[in-house]
Amino acid sequence: MKADAVRGHLDAMLPAVLEPGPLHGYAVITAVQRRSAGALELRTGTVYPALNRLERLGLLRSRRQPVSDRPRRCHELTEAGRRDLAGARSTWREFTAAIDAVLDPTASARRAT
Template identity: 80%
Template sequence: MKADAVRGHLDAMLLAVLEPGPLHGYAVITAVQQRSGGVLELRTGTVYPALNRLERLGLLHSRWQPVSDRPRRCYELTDAGRRSLAAERSTWQDFTTAISAVLDLATPAGRTT
């Protein structure tokens, strides 16, 4: 999938994969790949700066935790992050509904041919 298709939606995807609980950076990348059925393969050079930015914005909190006997920075949603994710989901629903209406071959409601 084109990188442009992900642009603008990266933050929402990162927040969504962190919703169930804390993950370290590589696990975030793996979760996005798995949840997308392998279609989305994010690069570390894209994900880590985004995670750091989301943390600076107060949407994530991180702390060092041992994972497989190795310390890793794990990220988790803050309350502000949960609110932001809810808003992103609502915006996404509106967007996909509008785009589907345009791309759908069916005649729009209220229009006669």
């Protein structure tokens, strides 16, 4: 998948993989790859700045934790991040339904019946 297509959706995808609990940066990358069945391969140079930006916005918080006997910065959702993720999911559903209606007009006709 094209990196440009993914980049516009990082602000929703990263909180979604953090919803179950805190993860360090590389684990976030691995979770996205696993959830997408390997279709999405994010680079650290894309993910870490996005995590930092989401933290500055108050949607994530981070702290140093030992992971495999090494201190790592683990990220977790804040309450504001959970609310934002719920809104992003709703917006995503509306967006994909609209795009689907354009790309596959027979699908929208089937839904209407």
